[in-house]
Amino acid sequence: MTGRRETLLRGGSQGIRVSRLAMAVGAGIFVGCIFAFAYPHGFFRSETPQTQQQRSSLQVSSAPCESSERTNLLKSEVNSLMEKNAGLKKQVRELTLKLQQEEQGKDQAQKQFLVLGKQHKAGPVGTVKSLRTNPTVLPDETVNPRLAKLLKKVAINRELIVALADIHVRDMLNVWSDSIKRVGIPNYLVVALDDDTLKYCESKGVPAYKRDPDDKVDSVLRTASNHAISGLKFQILREFLQLGYSVLLSDIDIVYLQNPFDHLYRDCDVESMSDGHDNMTAYGYNDVSEDPKMGWARFAHTMRIWVYNSGFFYIRPTIPSIELLDRVADRLSKAKLWDQAVFNEELYFPSHPGYDGLHASRRTMDFYLFMNSKVLFKILRHEHNFAQYKPVVLHVNYHPDKLPRMKAIVEYYVNGKQDALKAFPDGSDW
Template sequence: MIGRREREGPLMRNNAQSLRKSRVLTAVAIGILIGCILAFLFPNGFIVSHSRHLPVKGSKTQEISAECESSDRVNMLKSEFVAVSDNNAELKKQVRELTERLRLAEQGKDQAQKQFLALGKQVKAGPFGTVKGFRTNPTVVPDESVNPRLAKILEKIAINREIIVALANSNVKEMLEVWFTNIKRVGIPNYIVVALDDEISKYCELNQVPFYKRDPDEGIDTIGKSGGNHAVSGLKFLILREFLQLGYSVLLSDVDIVYLQNPFNHLYRDSDVESMSDGHDNMTTYGFNDVFDEPAMGWSRYAHTMRIWVYNSGFFYIRPTIPSIELLDRVATRLSKENAWDQAVFNEELFYPSHPGYEGLHAARRTMDIYLFMNSKVLFKTVRYDANLSKLKPVIIHVNYHPDKLPRMKAIVEYYVNGKQEALKPFPNGSSW
């Protein structure tokens, strides 16, 4: 065994030495190959020295050259900075323009939905019976530049940005006195009279009634000073627009109304327009299914229709929203071009649905309680004969169904304020003509 190991030892050592030499040669060859490749790819080496660009101390020419080069570099950087600043200014201008366009666009179609989606996160529909849609449109941003003088007046009078507004000229002076006397008696501070002539301005000032006299306007002045009830009633839609643009909710009131309670304590404020009705009972006021019969149709002779008596355009609460302002614009525009009754136009624009060739108004509506916000037909035809209903105290009574307005207004005050039970008896249910 020993002899075999001695014989194999020199042979194995020779083989090991040969293997190491071959490995060394292979490594050297690989190194040379990698060096050639790197030399080809990076002729200037991995680290580029900038020392050759730097001036040598004591060399005046190189120092001047460096200073010139530095100055040119600074000038170039300044030019680039100015260019970037100009671009920035242009971009800011474009952003402002786009923002303004977006704002105007949002005031158009689908205004409420866009604002709601922007302000609140989208949600999934809940379980059956729990889903309730978004009803209240957002108010507009107040714009005092529309009428700075009116804005200052309203700032002093309005409460919670709400105010009662009535239009009056000297033709309704006596009814106006009953109107504001009862407002004062109830204790309503936030009301104002839009005086349409100088006589009413002086009369309001004499009786310490808040008033606002518009700046001269030839067209409006002519209607306001000499117009009858219907003409003045049509004018109010144009005037109310400024109140809404200033960001105030308006309770529009004709002067043939007797106030018995503060109406602001009985509003819901969940709609664009909240109006009293010309209906005389629950069906006509809140709507009913009216069946139209056409025998010639045979099997399909009965057609179901939905009916509601019109809103009264002489007493309604309107919030400062885009649909509300659009309503005023639509009504005012039509009244300027058509020989139409303002109340009919008011209701058509509120209720007509979109159809081919016409886009309906997307406004939320609420009908006021008929026994709190009462018209004179309800009072003189029904309530005064009903023992239970006659005990109720309405918020307001609008003498809209009768032409003898002033004596009926005074009788209403006697009945509800002074407790004279016989005050309403002399008057017929309807009018004598």
């Protein structure tokens, strides 16, 4: 009996336990149904609006029992999201346009640096060097096919000496070309400004080229003005640079004693002879100006340098170089100005209100190697060791009696006549 009672008791307790478990499961299912109905998307809605939209559309299609009001609500939400998306796209377009405008307004030097290469951090003191040598332009032979064909024969390493000449300077042209031949310079070309000069060069075996008829050139030649003819070179040189050639521009009143291409640096847009006669005037110096009325601030420091000679300079085919030629030619076409003054103003004047300066690099040639006639006749020939020094070129730019002085220079340096220069005064007679 005892054993049976224990069995019954044990069975009763197990039944109670099972019934409790069943009740708990049933309650859980009931509560779950309630929450499933009340919160169809769950407690934590971490989905993106796009995911919610997809889930909602699935529920609409898979739950035919859901009310039409719920469907309309979901549709309105979708429309609202589409409108917001369109608004965001418009904002993106506006911001992109503003960004482009900001990019266009950036500093030109910074933009140039970004084009030329990637940005770098500044190195240690003494190691930082700025850009000096601008890249050359892409050659464009369509500018002048006839000249392009000629330059392929004449130029060496895509560089050559170029001189402009008309029949009025034929005798100086003869001394000029003979000195070039004597030194052994093969890459040079005379731009003949008239038919007589072209025929003369051909008879002398001098490489020459005559431009096609040009009303602007013809009108300048009719004036027979040296300054007007000098201004032509800036227009004519542009084609050489566009074709991708570096030019050593030379006036005719120059005697060549060495090959100038052996003494160029080629690290700047423009490399020019100076009108200076010593280290200060040729390369620059600090000049102090005095104004006594200012009392304590009576002294003001200024930086000065004597001008570059626009009759002898080396110019590389770069964008700043071409811009320089365009600026000078434009100003000379609008007013009667001295081409050398305009040439230097465009090279040196900085940007200031109402004016954008030229971003061109420049180098001053060694004034003892590329010598002007003031250095020779006023200074050097009076030195005791003068006979032992031989410059690369001598430019008779300071004296109006050019031809006799050119011939005397040849007599002295080439033929060894020691007193060939003595008869000439330091300056001119007027």
